[in-house]
Amino acid sequence: MSDDPASIEAWQQQMSDDIVERLRYKLPLYATYSGMTVDLKQAIEEIERLRAERDEARRRTNSILTEIDCRIEHGAESNGHLEVLRDMFKENTDE
Numbered sequence: 494m495s496d497d498p499a500s501i502e503a504w505q506q507q508m509s510d511d512i513v514e515r516l517r518y519k520l521p522l523y524a525t526y527s528g529m530t531v532d533l534k535q536a537i538e539e540i541e542r543l544r545a546e547r548d549e550a551r552r553r554t555n556s557i558l559t560e561i562d563c564r565i566e567h568g569a570e571s572n573g574h575l576e577v578l579r580d581m582f583k584e585n586t587d588e
Contacts, residue, residue: 513540558582 525531561579569575 513537554582 558579561575561582564571565575565579
């Protein structure tokens with residue numbers, strides 16, 4: 494595996510997907526962890542809900558960045574404000 498952030502993210506996503514698949518098909522419906530009983534079906538549903546929410550947030554962020562870049566490229570007058578917004582978004586999404 495390389496140190497490329499995209500490669501690392503893809504690896505993390507694959508590992509996460511594998512975990513969900515193991516939970517869904519290979520484990521019992523409930524598990525005990527540190528003395529607590531966990532409903533694995535509910536855990537899987539929550540993971541999938543959070544992933545969908547994350548993916549929607551990424552789509553919206555990319556849409557906003559695309560719009561900002563388009564306006565900058567076509568010379569929208571912003572006194573540098575669009576560039577600052579773009580840099581703020583990219584700064585927060587690079588982590």
